[in-house]
Amino acid sequence: MTIDTLKRVGIFLLFCIAQALVLNRIQLFGFATPLLYVYFVLMFPRNYSKWALLLWSFSLGLVVDMFTNTPGVASASLTLIGAIQPYLLELFIPRDADENMQVSALNLGWGKFATYTTLAVTLFCLAFFSFEAFNFFNWLYWLQCIIGSSLLTILLILTLESVRK
Secondary structure (H helix, E strand, O other), rough: OOOOHHHHHHHHHHHHHHHHHHHHOOEOOOOOOOOOHHHHHHOOOOOOOHHHHHHHHHHHHHHHHHHHOOOOOHHHHHHHHHHHHHHHHHHOOOOOOOOOHHHHHHHHOHHHHHHHHHHHHHHHHHHHHHHHHHOOOHHHHHHHEEEEEEHHHHHOOOOOOHOOO
């Protein structure tokens, strides 16, 4: 195992524990829950293999599903984000950037990083709450969950990114 893989496993476990024990207990205004574990998928480097990214995404979603009693919702949503992350990232990376470029606000610039994060987190929350509700009977609550959770998650990701080296 390389150092990079060991770091990834440690971060994987940290996000699982944080989501299951702390973040799932937070519900602002009754509908906004931070879903911070999507940050794990957003931080994969540019040239990371797509199959490995999908495997990491599905594994994290599956573990979160097991601990949060959301059968298949997090794994399906996170796998979707894992599938589109390389293509979404290419929209914000300069053409002359290094192939092994790490995703961070310093490398992309704060504006591009915030846009990349906002787009990915909003798509994730849209998929997550659509899979969770699986109907649009109470569409106003569904929309509040998507917007509230997206804003809270984006705020937490940008805060973490500002203290990350």
